[in-house]
Amino acid sequence: PSFIIKRLTEEANKPENHKYSPYGGCQEFREAVASFYQKNYQVDLNPDTEVLTLIGSKEGIAHLIHAVINPGDGVLLPDPGYPVYQSAVHLAHGHSVPFPLNETKGYVPDFEKIPVHDLERAKLMLLNYPNNPTGATVELDTFIEAVEFAKNNQLCIAHDAAYDLVTFRGYESPSLLQVPGAKEIGVEFGSLSKSFNMTGWRIGYVVGNKELIRSLTIVKSNTDTSQFLAIQKAGATALTSDFTSVNQNNEIYQKRMEFVLSALQELGMEAERTKGTFFLWAKVPAGYTSQGFAEFVLEKAGVILTPGTAFGQRGEGYIRISLSVPTTRLNEAVDRMKNMKRGGATS
């Protein structure tokens, strides 16, 4: 959005921004995150101890795992889930413990079904709503249950809220920190990448538990020195804006979603209409595996679909469609897939 670029260029022109940022991020950005939490979720945060600037939430998630676990410790991960969780656990010499997200349960964890021996070795649980790749969303009661479960089993929770503002059809996503006592065991990751179209800028944050944030700050202060001050200041402008640009984008995603949903129907494929994220999680046609179907469509139509198995074993039987390109481009992809179905030639 142009108002964010405007602030970036203004700040980039000021010599005082061409120095190292404080390790934890600049004051203006951390205060903007705290005011965003107050306005959006009615959650109070101390900007000095409960907010930390990240070079994108991916960086923070990977480093938090390093900060929290010792070699051999378990980390509970959603399956299907964002692949970085598993790689970060691997890089920290931890042990990935997948828990299933089932369609029948609305892709919400069935906490009671997580085996005791998995819980005994686990230190941390990752959650992500609105969910990548399934598009699933939750109400606050899921987080209430998660916090209680974590406290009963001596776990920390890291909630990845990368799509917190990418929501439609009247849905507003809750924050983990709205649960009373969540700060005792949990942190929440936020990102400006998706909601403000700032993917390449590398700016995000983590909020919540002080001790977890302090540990992450120690790891980070030995690996980076936070983000360019001009980017943090432009990020503060984004977070304290009136979200007109966010709402405009959400309308666009919603239109694209309706377009692709009706095209999928014509193709004889099923997908659920979601209330968050810009992904559609569609079932592959009978007789195909996820990878087999993705390869078939790539070869016959030159269209890339992400096989569900890229997100874990439980992704088998699904493909993920991203709505991050304009409708004209989606139309082209759909036309080619329809052509492929008719057995027509592809170029």
Ligand SMILES: *Cc1c(COP(=O)(O)O)cnc(C)c1O
């Ligand atoms: C895109 C994405 C991220 C990473 O976002 P950045 O802030 O750009 O690093 C994290 N989690 C999920 C689920 C994502 O889809």
